Amino acid sequence: MTAVPDRAQPRPDERLALALAADLDACDFRSDPLRRLWGAEADDALARGLREPILRALALRDDPLPTLGRLFVLGMPQPLAAVERALQRLGVDGLTALGLARIDGAKVVPLAVIRPQSFVDADGVGEWWVASDLDEVALGRALPADHVLGVGGASRTLAEILVPITVDRALDLGTGCGIQALLVSRRAGTVVATDVSERALAYAAFNAQLNGVRNIEFRHGSMFEPVAGEAFDLVVSNPPFVITPRASGVPNYEYRDGGLVGDALVERFVREVPAHLAPGGIAQLLGNWESRAEGASRTIDASAGAASGLNRVATWVADDLDAWVVEREELSPLAYAELWIRDGGMLPRDPGFVTLLTAWLDDFAERGVTAVGFGYILLRRPTATDAAPLRRFEHVAQPVSGVGRALRDGLAAHDLLASGIPSVLHVAADVTEARHHLPGEDDPSVIELRQGGGFARTVPVDPALAAFVGACDGELTVSQIAAALAELFDVPLPELWADLEPRIRTLMLDGILVPAS
Template sequence: MTAVSDTPAPLPDPLRCAALAADLDAADLRSEPLRRLWGEEADDALARGMHEPILRAIAGDSGVLATLGRLLVLGKPQPRAAVAAALPHLGVDGLVALGLGTSDAETVTPTALLRPQSFVDADGVGEWWIASDLDEVALDGPLPADHVLGVGGASRTLAETIVPIQVDRALDLGTGCGIQALLVARRAGTVIATDISERALAFAELNARLNGVVNIEFRHGSMFDPVAGEAFDLIVSNPPFVITPRVEGVPAYEYRDGGLVGDALVEQFVRSAPAYLTQNGIAQLLGNWESRSGITGLARLEAWVPSELDLWVIEREELTPLGYAELWIRDGGTTPRDPAFTPLLTAWLDDFSARGVTSIGFGYVLMRRGAPEHPLRRTERIAQQVSNVGTALGTGLAAHDVLAEGIPSTLVTAADVTEARHLLPGNDDPSVIELRQGGGFARTVNVDPALAGFVGACDGELTVVQIASALADLFEVPLPDLWAELEPRIRSLVLDGILVPGE
């Protein structure tokens, strides 16, 4: 088994956190100043796990920003005198007392990373300092089992999918380093952040204090145990959903492995979360789900959610058992050159084979306790690049609610929608007409001339009935027949955000 960390968890003392924040602010330890310091190419290389380009770029620079960059961003030991000069308010002893480093008479050795993390949400642009455990590059080997991950790809993905709504109470289940709790706290009265890892909670609390966020409460415990009997307007979770064999010798990393068999952790979350939602409350998570012996993962997932709840699942990726196993073995710092790689691969493939797993899906899950008489039930695969997903999901939920009362009397074509017509040479009639969405889920929808004409006329001036009547006359089709053909497709375009209700 992989060992646990040999360094203690941080001790987020409020006064020392404030002193450290003052020093980081004075040094301008932020994304853009660092990028200017060591150059764009070296900065991009850091995102791919390479430190050497930065070290070469700032070799010989003993300035405050370079010192803190090497110490906190890269996790490299630095001369004690240089660190003391860079942290005049906190001091070296204060850094050690926070649990972010160790020191002797000559050298300060970091025991954690602390990096600036920029964000963009519906409320604007900002940046936080996020502390986490040393990564595999700084450790020069596999990660400890209790490793606390910084802001990775999954964290950024979840942050982009959260519906931007103002709420009274929110829950971040499995908070890790606390990044989701910080984001949600910008639009919530109170956030409860939970984790089964005491080490993760220590980092999350440190990060909240560093960034002056005071409306987060931290609780220790598994799944929903710390919030028994409570209800929330918003639940977000980037749970430890990675499917891991439950056999001796396979590392169980706390940040990604929930300790259950297969996709049972995602199933447990999805089955449990509805009981903790207020009316119109939303739960969102990332997850994996297995397709087994002819039953798709999406079908299995939909069966876990009570039929009266709104459910919107978007599968972004699907991997074979081999591709999935290799991905997560490498994520733990083990490569095919390591002797441990083949035994780990064998364990993963045997585990999938035992359950008849044919593929593993990854994506977003949204549940809402909406109106039980007309729930939204939507599962889909979207492979293309997406943007502003949280806003798009919110728009879709609002459209579903509007459509429960019928198609609005007036509709307007969304500003990001364009039309493309494909014609065969010498033919004036298009063989294919496409509506293309510029933002959100970037959907491309094939339409016929009648539906294209309807969308083209949706400028808010004419009513839906007036447009449909004009099209019926133009195509010499009885209005009831045309409407029976158009109505379900118009509903779909409204739900997709291609058509939006008029004023």
């Protein structure tokens, strides 16, 4: 008997895609209505791979929204008659023509999932419909190697850190299902989206049609080959950065494995992207990088707790580029290996788990890997070639928010500081001060500035810097405040300023002090 396929490749067709969009819109197939339909607890359970709470909430309902919820969100076959009622413009024939489903008797069997993805950016709140391959829950088995992933945690992280700027030309390298290209298209004249996977490009092109986006051009190829000789104002990438052993028997997934040894793919991106940045152009990507035993004693800034993995990233960056690299977490080789073996659908009790774990640990041991960092990299080609480039390599573990705006404002502060500290400064609206006193003491033992948004930094300051920041209300100039503090603390002004000036610069880069408008 011939096996009935449960996978297909989308066949983009703008007319049919817009008809499907009209049907999804007509039944309010969006995040909030679906969450209200089956309840917040069931919705959260789905993120953990549990469908049963949603099925219990929907019971036997066959009206359009529950039908499309089971078909597209859960990836479950639905009665043909119910799907026909839900898709009155597209019809089941249109759905199959798009390659998103097949007919099996009186059932419509999904070949892809379509899920609403809400977003918030500088232009407001919106939502996309994003199609991707059936996941493990729908397939009932481990993912195939050419699986096209939907919007996962890494995709959301990259979306949250993108610098909110308007550009003429943008590049989404390794577009996958196309979510970053969709987001960037809102602030770009033209977006070029590339991928080594023809299957991923088919999904990305369909998703653009489904959401009525027409300013994205799709190109097939590896890394920067499809854009040879071209420059862009913005380059974004969620590349296949997962460090995977190149050993026989270890599965390689196109959406996460770049086919190179260790962190070489991220290194290659960092070294090659400068050739594709226009003056003022910015590149942003997610990545993993290895800390290795032979470099463990070298750090960029020991006082900031910089890891040797960050030190290795620093050596990849061209001397004439601005660089801001943020490490969000660091895992041991064992924890890292277990994370990605589980991501492929294998549990410790499954046959082969120990074999894969051994392959990963042997691979790390061969290079002397002591830890693997995860975070994001921002590179910029400065417009002023005579200014000292920005160099920030830091570990930030605390919860963050509005990172894209914080990065944008930090770059702007760096540019402004090239001409010196502005004459008038303000304390940012989200900054508070905390003072800690020992019992019975009048003077604080610790003074901290705390940032409410962005990188949510907590910065210890001494009384002089705390007094300077407290006086930055727009009434006095920086020089007037410094002179008053020199008199108050009975310190020569040049000596006081030599101590304060570099720390004021850092507070501006951090967004704690901002120039007067």
